[in-house]
Structures are given as C-alpha cells and as structure tokens.
Amino acid sequence: VILATGGCGLVYGRSTMSMVCTGSAVSRVYQAGAAYGNGEFIQVHPTAIPGADKLRLMSESARGEGGRVWVPRTPQDTRDPRTIPEAERFYFLEERYPKYMNLVPRDIATREIFDICTTDGLSVEKDRLCVYLDLTHIPKETLDRKLGGILDIYEKFQGVDPRTTPMKIFPAVHYSMGGLWVDYERSPTGGMLEGSPRNQQTSLPGLYAIGECDYQYHGANRLGANSLLSCIFSGLFCAAGVQASAGAKRAPAAESLYAAALRREEERHEALIQRRGGGENPYGIHHELGDLMTRVATVVRRNDQLAAAYDEVCALEERWRRCSLSDTGNWTNQNVVFTKSLGDMFPLAKLILKGALLRDECRGAHYKPDFEMPGIAATDPEGKRREAEEWCDRFEANTNKWLKSTIANHGADGHPQITYEDIDTSLIPPRPRLYGLVGGEVIEEVWRERLRAREVNGGQVATREVGVGAQS
Ligand SMILES: Cc1cc2nc3c(=O)[nH]c(=O)nc-3n(C[C@H](O)[C@H](O)[C@H](O)COP(=O)(O)OP(=O)(O)OC[C@H]3O[C@@H](n4cnc5c(N)ncnc54)[C@H](O)[C@@H]3O)c2cc1C
Structure with missing residues (x-):
C-alpha cells in the first residue's frame, strides 16, 4: 500500500492547503503503529491572503518579480496606500536585510511580518493583522505576463486590483515538513540505492508513503518549489523498490483479517x-x-x-x-x-x-525566542572574536544535541512517545545560519577557521566544553 495523501493543514483550521488536507489517512496509520517524523516542523508561508473560510496563497513569485513588503510608519494609517509618501513607508525587510531584501527565506519573512504587526504594532489594519505587498511600481503588461494568474486570484477574492493597489497579506500555515517516517537504503556514494524495497517504506512493513505525507526531505524548513521535486523523487524511488519487492513470496493475508x-x-x-x-x-x-x-x-x-x-x-x-x-x-x-x-x-x-x-532550540520554521542564540554584543575586535568563538561552541553543542529527527510513536494511552534519530549529514555538513545576525561576519570567519582546522586534524574540531542539558 502506498500513501500519497498530502499534508495536515486542517489541524490548524485555516491554511493555504486544500480542504482535503485533514491528515486523516496518515493519522490512522500512525494510530495503527507507524512512526511519525518531525511533526513539529510546520511551514508558515509569509504571504497569504487572509480569508474567513481559508487562507489563499499569494505566491512567492510576487516577491520574486520585485514585490516590496511594507507598512506605513504611522500605525494603522487610514490613508489610501497609494497616497502615502515613500518617506512614510517602512520597507522593513529591505532595511533589516539589505543583502537579501524582500527575498529572505520563508521563515524569516514570516517572523518579520508577524513581529512588525504584533510587537511593533504596525499592522495595516487594527482588527486584522496584515502588511502591504506592493507590485504597483511594476508595469501592468509585465505583471499580466508574469503573474496574471495569481493576481486574478487576489482580485477575485478581495475585489481589489493588485496591479494598481498594494495587496494586504499575512503569514499562513502552508506545508507539513513532518509526516510518516520512511526508510531508505544508502548507496555507497551516500545517496539512495535505486530499487531498494526499503526506500520510502514506513515502519510498518509493506506500507509506503510518498509526497507531502512523508517526513523525509525537508528537515525543519522546506525551500520554495522543493515539494513538487520531492513528490516526483519519492514517487520514482518508491515505485522501483515496490516493483522489485512485488515478486517476493509472502503469505497472503487471511481473508478474515479484512x-x-x-x-x-x-x-x-x-x-x-x-x-x-x-x-x-x-x-x-x-x-x-x-x-x-x-x-x-x-x-x-x-x-x-x-x-x-x-x-x-x-x-x-x-x-x-x-x-x-x-x-x-x-x-x-x-x-x-x-x-x-x-x-x-x-x-x-x-x-x-x-x-x-x-525541542528547546530554534531550527528552521521552529522558532522559540527563549532559546534563540543572540548575535555579538561586543564592539571591540577582541571581544567580538571571543563572543564569536563562544557562539560557535554553542552552535556545535546545539547541533550535537538537536540535529536529529523527532520520531513520534502513538502510545497505548493515546499520547505520543518521542525519541530522536541521528541524521546522516555526510554529504552536506551543518553550518551556522546567520541571516541578519549582528556580528554574523565574525562568526562566519571563526567557523571557516574551524572547518579548515578540522580538515587538518582529520575531522576533529577543537571545542571548549559547553554545558547542555541531557537529551530528552
Ligand atoms: C497553494 C499552494 C501552492 C503551492 N505551490 C508550490 C510550488 O509552486 N512548488 C512546490 O514545489 N510546491 C508547492 N506547494 C506544495 C505542493 O503543492 C504540495 O506539497 C504537493 O502538492 C503535495 O503533493 P502530494 O501529492 O503529496 O499531496 P496532495 O497534492 O495534497 O494530494 C493528496 C491527495 O490525497 C487525497 N487524500 C487525502 N486523504 C485521503 C484519504 N483519507 N483517502 C483517499 N484520498 C485521500 C486528496 O484528495 C489528494 O488528492 C504548494 C502548496 C499550496 C497549498
């Protein structure tokens, strides 16, 4: 049996996902004993159209084509956005992330939009959290040619033409990185061994899972456009394995079981x-x-x-x-x-x-401010260097502790039993993620030095002892 039943957005009530994405099929097999991986990693897309019935996606291509995210500097400014002068607009992604501007990754854009509305109180509307996503500076012919479909969706549901008026958007639950735990057989070069019946097999023998309902490919933070890739990949590799095992002799299940x-x-x-x-x-x-x-x-x-x-x-x-x-x-x-x-x-x-x-840490879409690693506070070169060393120590300790898949098994009492499984990072070693972090360049420098030292020492990085709690 192969499950390809998609994500579980309806657990969150409203999401960008289809209304069939209840997660029901996956939940049933989880309740029947299949392990579930990385459940806590749920992607929230930064730009969705708020709606009472569901939340509709405003695709990333809008920012990809030059869309700018902003709020009025005056809280809940009632003026028509088109009349608000440039100087009175806060392009917060551009100001805070000058290198990436409006193209920061999903989780970062999401947090910033959420933060500007909740912490800074700069939501465009008072009773409904939202910010502007503005395409009005792009010629209409370009918009029609490149983004016609998604702009029509906005116009249809909001009754406003986004070619002439900035859109109002807010983050929405979009994708389940977690899903049914599935196996794979490692090839000698570190990839997936084609044709292995283990590929995409859940912890219940003979039950396979592919697409968004498996946990396998996106870790804590799916990259845009990678889902369809993983759907195709998991389908291809699963099919070959299932085909290979189809001839294997197995006793047929007793009719009475069905x-x-x-x-x-x-x-x-x-x-x-x-x-x-x-x-x-x-x-x-x-x-x-x-x-x-x-x-x-x-x-x-x-x-x-x-x-x-x-x-x-x-x-x-x-x-x-x-x-x-x-x-x-x-x-x-x-x-x-x-x-x-x-x-x-x-x-x-x-x-x-x-x-x-x-999971007491921040990783991808899972953000706990109480466990965030702050940037560098020192201003003198020596202090910066010392703090960067400490930052890298803490990063390594955190990686050792938390760079693991979360595995949930359904307990007889109805509660999940959580354990952790190591991740094979031999092809792409972990490295610090430093978007917008104060002192990121010093941390980067220290990290590179450590990698070079690791190469010289044959894989060992010299780190100081850092106190971390026992793994739970
Ligand atoms: C608005 C939106 C835009 C997206 N854009 C992109 C993009 O541009 N690029 C990208 O890579 N990804 C994108 N994604 C993500 C991607 O579309 C999905 O992750 C992907 O379609 C999942 O495919 P799937 O086949 O695993 O599941 P789905 O496409 O969700 O299909 C699951 C199927 O299973 C059926 N089903 C569910 N439960 C049962 C059951 N109990 N019994 C029988 N049938 C059942 C459903 O009816 C459905 O037909 C987008 C997602 C959304 C919501």
Whole structure:
C-alpha cells in the first residue's frame, strides 16, 4: 500500500492547503503503529491572503518579480496606500536585510511580518493583522505576463486590483515538513540505492508513503518549489523498490483479517451516526482546535503555551467523543466524514505540540525566542572574536544535541512517545545560519577557521566544553 495523501493543514483550521488536507489517512496509520517524523516542523508561508473560510496563497513569485513588503510608519494609517509618501513607508525587510531584501527565506519573512504587526504594532489594519505587498511600481503588461494568474486570484477574492493597489497579506500555515517516517537504503556514494524495497517504506512493513505525507526531505524548513521535486523523487524511488519487492513470496493475508477490519469500521460508523444527545458540534470543536494550534504552534512558540495547549487539545478530544451529528443519513453525509477526520486530527495535534515542546532550540520554521542564540554584543575586535568563538561552541553543542529527527510513536494511552534519530549529514555538513545576525561576519570567519582546522586534524574540531542539558 502506498500513501500519497498530502499534508495536515486542517489541524490548524485555516491554511493555504486544500480542504482535503485533514491528515486523516496518515493519522490512522500512525494510530495503527507507524512512526511519525518531525511533526513539529510546520511551514508558515509569509504571504497569504487572509480569508474567513481559508487562507489563499499569494505566491512567492510576487516577491520574486520585485514585490516590496511594507507598512506605513504611522500605525494603522487610514490613508489610501497609494497616497502615502515613500518617506512614510517602512520597507522593513529591505532595511533589516539589505543583502537579501524582500527575498529572505520563508521563515524569516514570516517572523518579520508577524513581529512588525504584533510587537511593533504596525499592522495595516487594527482588527486584522496584515502588511502591504506592493507590485504597483511594476508595469501592468509585465505583471499580466508574469503573474496574471495569481493576481486574478487576489482580485477575485478581495475585489481589489493588485496591479494598481498594494495587496494586504499575512503569514499562513502552508506545508507539513513532518509526516510518516520512511526508510531508505544508502548507496555507497551516500545517496539512495535505486530499487531498494526499503526506500520510502514506513515502519510498518509493506506500507509506503510518498509526497507531502512523508517526513523525509525537508528537515525543519522546506525551500520554495522543493515539494513538487520531492513528490516526483519519492514517487520514482518508491515505485522501483515496490516493483522489485512485488515478486517476493509472502503469505497472503487471511481473508478474515479484512472482514474483521471492515466490520470494525462499520460498527464505528454506525455508532457515530446513532449517537444522540452528546451535544458537541464537530465544526465548533474544529474551530477551537484551529485557533489554538495557530496561536501557539506556528510562528513563535513558547513552552508554557505549548504545554497548556497540549492539555487543551486533550480536552477537545474528549469533547469530540460527545459529538452528535446533524445529518444521520448514509447518503453523501459530509458531516460524518468530517467528524471522523476531526477525530484523527487530535493525535497529530498532540505530536506536533509535544515535539515542539521538547525541542528547546530554534531550527528552521521552529522558532522559540527563549532559546534563540543572540548575535555579538561586543564592539571591540577582541571581544567580538571571543563572543564569536563562544557562539560557535554553542552552535556545535546545539547541533550535537538537536540535529536529529523527532520520531513520534502513538502510545497505548493515546499520547505520543518521542525519541530522536541521528541524521546522516555526510554529504552536506551543518553550518551556522546567520541571516541578519549582528556580528554574523565574525562568526562566519571563526567557523571557516574551524572547518579548515578540522580538515587538518582529520575531522576533529577543537571545542571548549559547553554545558547542555541531557537529551530528552
Ligand atoms: C497553494 C499552494 C501552492 C503551492 N505551490 C508550490 C510550488 O509552486 N512548488 C512546490 O514545489 N510546491 C508547492 N506547494 C506544495 C505542493 O503543492 C504540495 O506539497 C504537493 O502538492 C503535495 O503533493 P502530494 O501529492 O503529496 O499531496 P496532495 O497534492 O495534497 O494530494 C493528496 C491527495 O490525497 C487525497 N487524500 C487525502 N486523504 C485521503 C484519504 N483519507 N483517502 C483517499 N484520498 C485521500 C486528496 O484528495 C489528494 O488528492 C504548494 C502548496 C499550496 C497549498
């Protein structure tokens, strides 16, 4: 069996993902014993069109073609944005990241947009967080030729022409880097051994996962456009392995196994349809789940909030058990399908929260300000150098501790059991990520020196002891 059932955006209520992305199929096999990897790594896209029903993507190509992100320097300036003079506009990505400007990576643009609205209070609107994404300086013919499709989407849903008026955008949940843990067989050169039946196989023998529903390729932070690549790659490599193993002799599963599973599902279905008087509304519970997850497990994460949210999700799951349906028929009953899917969202929500709670660091889309590594404060060359050495020590210690995949297994008590698995970095060794960090150039210099020393010493980097807690 090969699962290719996509991401789990609906766990967050509203996202850019399709409304079928409930994560239900993946959750079912997780509950049946398949391991889940890197659940806490959820990508939030910086530029989405806020909407009451769902959040629609405003593609990165808008910034790629020269789109500029800004807010008025006066909070909630009520003037038409087209009349606000340049000097009164804050192009915060351009000012803060002069090297990359509006093309900083997704997680950084997302955090900056979130921050400018929440911390700096400069959201364009008071009651709805958003910033301007401005294309109006680009000739209309160019926009129509290069971005016509996405601009039409904006115009259709917002009733405003983005060719003449800056768009209003805000970050939205977009992609699940995590998913079902899948195996691979390493080739002698460090790649994937073509044709191996282990490739893309989950921890349940004979069950494979490909595409967004696996955890394999994007670590903590998917790069734009890499998903379709990983879908194609995982499909290609999975197919060859499955084909190779298809001829292998296996005892056919007993017919009674299928019959028992079918009966179990039918009974479950009937019980849900027949349930009376529970009084809980599945759509209301989903709304609460989405709001909670969006509030605590997206752009900024804090341990006290994650721990409290975990308990709240457990309470919502209890309430879900008391849902009664308004539609009790058996003909195209969307109510029952949705209620079942909702039940499957809780195990995923719990592993996302637990993984995020335990991972005390910042990595890619997972950002915990309490564990952020600050830049260099010293101003004299000697002090800068000392702090850069300390920074690199801490980076190495953190890498040793946390450059690992999070593996969740569904416990008999319904809670995820979390362990960690080493990552093979032999082809691309880890290095500091220094976007916009004060003193980044000194850190870079120290890091390069260490790499050179490592080459000379045959792989050993001399580091000072840095105290880190035991691995959890
Ligand atoms: C708006 C948007 C724009 C994007 N743009 C890009 C881009 O430009 N480049 C890029 O690389 N990536 C992009 N991505 C990401 C990329 O599109 C997705 O990651 C990718 O499509 C996932 O493919 P998939 O086949 O794994 O899953 P999906 O395309 O989500 O397909 C999953 C399928 O499984 C079905 N399914 C789900 N559950 C069940 C079930 N229980 N039973 C039966 N069937 C089920 C669904 O109906 C669906 O047909 C974008 C994503 C979004 C949301």
